[in-house]
Amino acid sequence: MKKVHVIGGGLAGPEAALQAASLGCEVTLFEMRPHRSTEAHQTSDFAELVCSNSLKSESENSAPWLLKQEMRRAGSFLLKEADASAVPAGHALAVDRIEFSRRVADAIAAHPRITVVREEVTALSEDADHITVLASGPLTSPALAGELQRLTGSDQLAFYDSIAPIVDASTIDMEKVYFAARWDKGTADYINCPFTKEEYEAFLEALLAAEKVASKDWEKPQYFEACLPIDELARRGRDTLRFGPMKPAGLTNPKTGRWPYACVQLRQENLRADSYNLVGFQNHMKYGDQAKVLRMIPGLENAKFLRYGQIHRNTYINSPAVLNDTLQLKAHPSILIAGQLSGVEGYTESIAGGLLAGRFAAMLARGEQLATPPRQTAHGSLLHYITHSEAKGFQPANITFDLLPPLEDELRKKIRDKKERHRIQCERALGAWGEWLAAEKSLLPA
Ligand code: FAD
Numbered sequence: 001m002k003k004v005h006v007i008g009g010g011l012a013g014p015e016a017a018l019q020a021a022s023l024g025c026e027v028t029l030f031e032m033r034p035h036r037s038t039e040a041h042q043t044s045d046f047a048e049l050v051c052s053n054s055l056k057s058e059s060e061n062s063a064p065w066l067l068k069q070e071m072r073r074a075g076s077f078l079l080k081e082a083d084a085s086a087v088p089a090g091h092a093l094a095v096d097r098i099e100f101s102r103r104v105a106d107a108i109a110a111h112p113r114i115t116v117v118r119e120e121v122t123a124l125s126e127d128a129d130h131i132t133v134l135a136s137g138p139l140t141s142p143a144l145a146g147e148l149q150r151l152t153g154s155d156q157l158a159f160y161d162s163i164a165p166i167v168d169a170s171t172i173d174m175e176k177v178y179f180a181a182r183w184d185k186g187t188a189d190y191i192n193c194p195f196t197k198e199e200y201e202a203f204l205e206a207l208l209a210a211e212k213v214a215s216k217d218w219e220k221p222q223y224f225e226a227c228l229p230i231d232e233l234a235r236r237g238r239d240t241l242r243f244g245p246m247k248p249a250g251l252t253n254p255k256t257g258r259w260p261y262a263c264v265q266l267r268q269e270n271l272r273a274d275s276y277n278l279v280g281f282q283n284h285m286k287y288g289d290q291a292k293v294l295r296m297i298p299g300l301e302n303a304k305f306l307r308y309g310q311i312h313r314n315t316y317i318n319s320p321a322v323l324n325d326t327l328q329l330k331a332h333p334s335i336l337i338a339g340q341l342s343g344v345e346g347y348t349e350s351i352a353g354g355l356l357a358g359r360f361a362a363m364l365a366r367g368e369q370l371a372t373p374p375r376q377t378a379h380g381s382l383l384h385y386i387t388h389s390e391a392k393g394f395q396p397a398n399i400t401f402d403l404l405p406p407l408e409d410e411l412r413k414k415i416r417d418k419k420e421r422h423r424i425q426c427e428r429a430l431g432a433w434g435e436w437l438a439a440e441k442s443l444l445p446a
Helices: 012-022 063-073 077-084 097-110 142-152 197-209 217-222 230-236 287-294 347-366 378-388 409-414 418-443
Strands: 003-007 027-030 054-057 092-095 114-117 130-134 157-163 166-168 178-180 190-195 262-268 275-278 305-307 310-317 332-337
Touching: 003 012, 003 347, 012 027, 012 077, 012 097, 012 114, 012 130, 012 347, 054 063, 054 347, 063 077, 063 347, 063 378, 063 418, 077 092, 077 097, 077 347, 092 097, 097 114, 130 347, 142 157, 142 310, 190 197, 197 230, 197 287, 287 305, 332 347, 347 378, 378 418, 409 418
Parallel strands: 003 027, 003 130, 027 114, 130 332
Antiparallel strands: 054 092, 157 310, 166 275, 166 305, 178 190, 190 262, 262 275
């Protein structure tokens, strides 16, 4: 049987290592801390939560709950330790981060088939004797990121995340906005929110006055001029936004027959067209202020935001282009990518990625057939998102119902209550997950 090398002792790495070891593989877990740290880690502990201590909602039939339920049923080692380190946090699973890390470290130390090597990995090889799980995270060391670029192609690695806000389509005031394509080129797929001069001036003032999230020093140089946050553009000049993401040129308003003074464009986010993103509206505003300022956009006065804008450093690969649906690099199938580096977003999603990668790596090491989890499941939907999205402009995602397959049209029409629809989606997901786990188990020795 081949050995398994896991690179990264954050969230995905330890889960992958424990999964592969529990399936009988000899595992070497590489972690560069404390010899070399990242800009966000404070300790040399395994499973350090670098920011909040929340693994998100535990409300029954929510998408984060579904993901965690699947993980529990699959025997996620890190989720077990998270449950054991939980602190009161209403409907969320929040943990005592020190206790959580200590428990994960104990589980790794106690496992007879895991060897820990504290060194920075700078080269990736395709040795015949081992399978590699790369889980070096959003702050992968530069040397290793360079190596990954060499293997995948220089344009397949992103170094920061700029996330535009997403709005619930049903909360857009369609009386105030209009569909149009710039210069009438192509189909009129974009929703346009037209500003008068007065509305633009008021929006600009509010944007400039809004409270911003303080970025860490190490994040600042990561901006690309082509993708600046709107608060930075506003700071550069009163008209900069009107020549950038709020450009009105070529967007004739059918009500006036003229171009507006400024315009925000909304682009359809998913096939169901029930959510739209605000094109180019990545920003640094705190969420509370962001809600107030974005609701000054004509047509969005009562908007419900499904996601707020963000911008931060994040290394991730262009998974739809380079990964297959068992997390293997298409061109180097003995290397699997897990965690945030693979284009999932969030602590829980990263652990879930580690769970799958550890199991896939073990199956590969044992020479067994790999089976992707069903599309109905939260794990299957995350995998589907990162491997089947549009490669151009690919951005990481959290688990949401948007990623899960919707109910059939007939059922959707019949069941008006969103909560009930989500309950059915969760029930189906857990059923399919159970079947997948049972089939996988039958392939492996006890
Ligand atoms: P990590 O947990 O970062 O683990 C990667 C590990 O690999 C690290 O221990 C690192 O030291 C090691 N490593 C890197 N390069 C090498 C190398 N060359 N050789 C050996 N080891 C190496 N998500 C949330 O859900 N909530 C939050 O509040 C949140 N806050 C975040 C704040 C910041 C600043 C960042 C960057 C991300 C945040 N995330 C958050 C996103 C994400 O969930 C976390 O980054 C999460 O830790 C990702 O898990 P991971 O296992 O993929 O990577």
